[in-house]
Amino acid sequence: MTFEITEKFLENLVGFIYENNDSEIKKLFEEVHFADIAEVLDEVNFEEAIYIIKLLDSEKTSEIITELDEDTREKILENLSAKEIAEEVGEMDSDDAADIIGELSIERQKHVINALNDNELAADIKELLSYEEDTAGALMAKELVKVYETWTVAGCMRRIRGQAKEVTRVHSIYVVDKEDKLVGRLSLKDLIIAKSDQKIADISKAKVDAVNVNENVEEVAKIMAKYDLEAIPVVNNNSVLLGRITIDDIVDVLKEEADKDYQMAAGLSQDVDSDDSIFELTRARLPWLFLGLIGGVGAFIIMEGFQDVFSTYATLFFFTPLIAAMAGNVGVQSSAIIVQGLANDDVKGSINSRLLKEMLLAALNGIILAAFLFLFVWIYESRVDLALAISISLVVVVIIAGLIGTFVPLFLNKRGIDPAIATGPFITTSNDIFGILIYFMIAKVILGI
The missing domain is CATH 1.25.60.10 (MgtE N-terminal domain-like)
Incomplete structure (x- = not known):
């Protein structure tokens, strides 16, 4: 219960x-x-x-x-x-x-x-x-069961009883040579069914997945997830067995990483929770809010530069929030998919192929959305040129937003920067500014202003 x-x-x-x-x-x-x-x-x-x-x-x-x-x-x-x-x-x-x-x-x-x-x-x-x-070194535990390859099964059984007392769960028995270098692993089943006079070297499995003590914990998590491991041994540069990492520690790592990525995507620059002080919460939120403020000022400057467009076609002004919102939404969708793929190590191939795929996807979505928008503006305003300007702008903005949302996390990942930062206000703000600029430039050309 x-x-x-x-x-x-x-x-x-x-x-x-x-x-x-x-x-x-x-x-x-x-x-x-x-x-x-x-x-x-x-x-x-x-x-x-x-x-x-x-x-x-x-x-x-x-x-x-x-x-x-x-x-x-x-x-x-x-x-x-x-x-x-x-x-x-x-x-x-x-x-x-x-x-x-x-x-x-x-x-x-x-x-x-x-x-x-x-x-x-x-x-x-x-x-x-x-x-x-x-x-891996900071995450591992020193408690494990190890045996030497020269031991017999009978001698091994006597010795591992003392070791097992200090180990909460025995996932595997690790086999080492006389220099304590990891040379294999041994399952409890193999040990139990083996003859008492057999050497450990004869019943152990030589293939054993291990990680270097200096390996990043995120890489360790990927390896354990890929091979469905409950525990993995940790070795130094000379293959000497130092410790082991168990699945419960990896679950904690994944949870912490997910929490951090979620907060970064929401525009929080450090790890905080609801019980933290007002000062700590403000310090975590303010940098990204300030970025949003700069983005808003940038949008204002761009719009001020197109006053002649507003004075001739005031309707364009009322579609500005729609264009900005679509740019932000498409950018966040694209970046979220890429960030998730990078976290799961599913993103393969060149950046160019990813960008091409995203461009085609964004173009298809943009054309479908633009078709509905074209009909609405045409019926509502009875102006084909105005409907064409707004709908074409939407297609181009969606494509550019998709490319930015794809390229930025890939670029950050190549530079060793957490790509999760790309799913938050950074992408939204940049796409808002680009979206508004592209919108008015295309409208000005099509409408001949």
Whole structure:
């Protein structure tokens, strides 16, 4: 049955906290998943959350802390001593422990690592923190099961029991040579059905997908998605096995990337959420709003330069929003498809072939839309030349907008810039300006003004 946070549950919880009824609080959370407890802590006030964290055992709270909202977790960690944080991270896998400690100041990081009782975990955390952010090294966990190719199956079974205790889920057993270089992998099934005197080298599979420790996490996600991997080993430049990345870590990466792309497409220049301060929200939104303001000023200057057109054909003015809107919409549609394709690694071939395809697609859409617009203007204004000027302008504007929407994200991607930026106000504003300029230039030529 799915756990649900009800008002009655929260009332009982808060009542028990103020009564210092620790046994009842523990009963409330006895069968509750740590992810649900994390949601509860986000619902109660800060003092109550601290009370619960300090009450429950570290084995449970270590899992809860990793699931907390980032702001809530930051406040809680600020109010825990280095020894208390060390007790929490001591129950975590090395990758989660490194993530939590990495959120602390450099000074507190040293104190927490020094307070750890497990020297091996402390060394692993130091290693993971040394890798650059958004690399496989920073994302991997050190816990894994590895065996040497020279071992027998019987010897291997004895040794991996001790290793497996430290690993939450055993996806694969990695085979290394005497220099700890990754040479293969071994499934549990192969190990179980093998004869006890067989060598590991004889039953292991030589083909094993691995990623370099400096590989970007987005590339790691693409590899794991492409080959349907639940885990992938991480090696250094000499093929020495360093750790592994599991699918749950990749899901977090994909979610963060999707959130970032969504915010960039909406015109937010940094990662924010609704609970951030007004100053932080303003700082994230203002740059793109300012770009929109510049675009509006640019449109005004263009329109002012065509006052003679307005004075002769005032109707053209009333179709300006339509032309600008169509340019923006087509540009965003084109760029969104390309950005999605780039994210999924589906965009193949040359830029020229993509531009040609988009031009033909935009031309077809533009002609269909322009035909309806031509009939409307002709019937409404009884002017064939005016209807022709507006409808031809629409076709050209749609084609140009489609080309811009396709070219810009491809160009940004080639330059190493996140192409998601192209789906937001950047494309909309640029296409608005180009659309209005093209519209009046074509109208002026056709109408002979």
